[in-house]
């Protein structure tokens with residue numbers, strides 16, 4: 001075959017998508033004037049509005065799972081509204097993920113200036129952009145699939161949240177997944193089987209088959225979300241596993257029974273291409289006539305009746321005009337921890353005092369926006385390999401990579417650079433139970449590729465020049481240290497009552513009084529340094545990047561004193577945002593929704609996304625979001641189908 005046959009069509013589609021992304025106008029916030037103009041064009045609500053049984057707002061992991069499951073009931077008409085647009089050829093390529101975060105597939109939010117973290121960013125403002133696409137963040141994220149630790153969910157259940165303990169959520173994880181990974185703890189997964197076919201001139205294909213009782217082979221029906229290991233790794237994996245062995249750290253399946261240790265990443269790709277929530281859930285479901293999916297439609301407010309406090313529908317902005325849509329049964333918000341809080345606040349649901357200050361009529365006085373949590377992450381731990389330069393690729397090599405990607409789903413384009421993941425308990429941990437407090441992300445050549453590549457993190461140019469520019473093009477790797485259970489909490493507030501203006505986001509990272517958060521990251525840094533000093537890595541010549549942050553370099557030594565300072569400069573937000581519409585039992589003053597995700601004090605309104613997470617989990621959030629979407633659908637089905645049985649007698 002000619003590589004040109006494979007590549008030509010793809011390259012033109014890819015180039016076209018890149019052109020559209022580069023020329024797209026800035027997305028959010030829409031300018032104040034434009035919002036005003038649009039508001040005057042609101043169509044007459046009663047005459048023009050569309051009517052549905054359910055309206056789901058936001059199509060991320062939770063919203064896509066939820067809308068898809070609700071539309072399984074043919075009599076229910078479901079509307080899914082999404083502010084972002086459909087994915088394209090660029091989003092499918094895992095290696096493009098950093099680029100995507102500077103495009104219109106992103107809400108370009110920044111935090112307010114921080115005092116204890118992000119000191120190395122422009123204006124001390126961390127970038128906190130979240131995904132804005134059909135598929136939500138799963139269309140731009142790092143694709144790492146981590147369920148979290150059973151103890152996390154048991155902690156939720158300890159707060160009287162029946163139905164959320166590990167034993168209750170585990171079946172949903174299994175329902176979601178279709179896992180094709182090596183090193184799986186199989187009892188704990190819904191997994192596919194591998195059958196390889198190699199014919200004389202075709203590549204190896206994979207079939208997903210199982211034995212039937214009569215001995216034939218049928219496809220196994222796993223869940224909609226395809227999981228596989230990163231399809232491209234380097235020699236770093238075996239070297240780190242060897243080093244880990246030296247330190248007594250085990251190789252594990254972090255989604256299995258034993259979770260403390262190191263694993264190959266399990267990621268949401270299918271044949272090396274990104275498998276977003278939209279691909280997993282909406283591609284099939286969109287064939288149903290009772291599911292209406294509207295991208296480029298930004299919800300500004302939930303409409304709620306004055307005296308009965310019932311959610312009746314939403315207002316949304318599409319193509320320069322405002323529309324209304326009615327929900328005869330429920331409205332469910334799944335717009336992510338920042339935007340769900342924003343919509344609730346704009347609808348008059350939030351702290352009374354704050355809403356009144358902005359002259360917003362109060363529908364329900366609830367602590368919306370409080371308790372914002374994120375997994376703050378230290379990115380300043382970089383290692384170089386004996387000053388080895390990596391060479392620029394020539395045209396032929398690049399072309400081969402594209403062919404490898406398209407034809408076999410392999411090669412460097414299928415990876416984000418992440419090679420290995422660790423869940424560890426540091427010396428700073430206060431619990432006697434086995435429970436991780438930090439996550440390690442081992443990535444090759446992530447930060448030393450030019451300042452442009454760190455634009456999505458808002459890193460200052462002088463910091464880049466001091467720390468990473470001297471090792472540009474050097475081979476090496478980094479260990480990001482992720483704080484899994486931050487004590488500090490922040491908030492999301494309305495900046496203005498105009499629903500189009502960006503909210504105030506303050507994660508307040510590393511501000512806890514006892515500095516436990518800082519000390520836990522420091523303990524993680526020291527553990528990482530110990531690992532790199534092991535014989536297994538030392539013998540290859542890996543060295544700590546000698547170029548450090550000038551503001552922290554008081555005495556020329558890289559010691560705890562230095563690292564505490566460095567952590568404040570180069571800890572950034574992981575954008576694992578949660579907790580802004582927290583789930584809690586009745587009487588819990590910090591709760592916004594109950595255990596069935598219903599908003600307290602407002603009828604027919606639920607929240608089903610990371611906003612409801614009451615206590616952070618030991619892992620990245622996407623898997624939990626899929627689980628929350630699935631659980632929400634099951635709860636809604638139970639409620640309304642039970643209702644139907646009662647009515648029908």
Ligand SMILES: Cc1cc2nc3c(=O)[nH]c(=O)nc-3n(C[C@H](O)[C@H](O)[C@H](O)COP(=O)(O)OP(=O)(O)OC[C@H]3O[C@@H](n4cnc5c(N)ncnc54)[C@H](O)[C@@H]3O)c2cc1C
Pocket residue numbers: 057058059060061062063081082083084101129130131132133134135136137138140141142143144145146297298299300334335336337339340343574575576577609610611619620621622623625
């Ligand atoms: C850069 C980045 C990397 C990450 N990497 C990982 C990772 O590797 N693994 C992992 O598990 N997690 C990762 N995360 C976090 C994870 O992706 C999210 O926590 C999770 O996907 C959130 O799912 P969600 O359904 O709650 O919301 P989202 O995915 O944020 O979906 C919400 C959707 O609602 C839409 N929306 C918002 N406001 C409105 C509105 N007003 N009207 C209509 N639609 C609206 C948004 O456009 C968005 O599409 C990452 C996040 C980011 C930003």
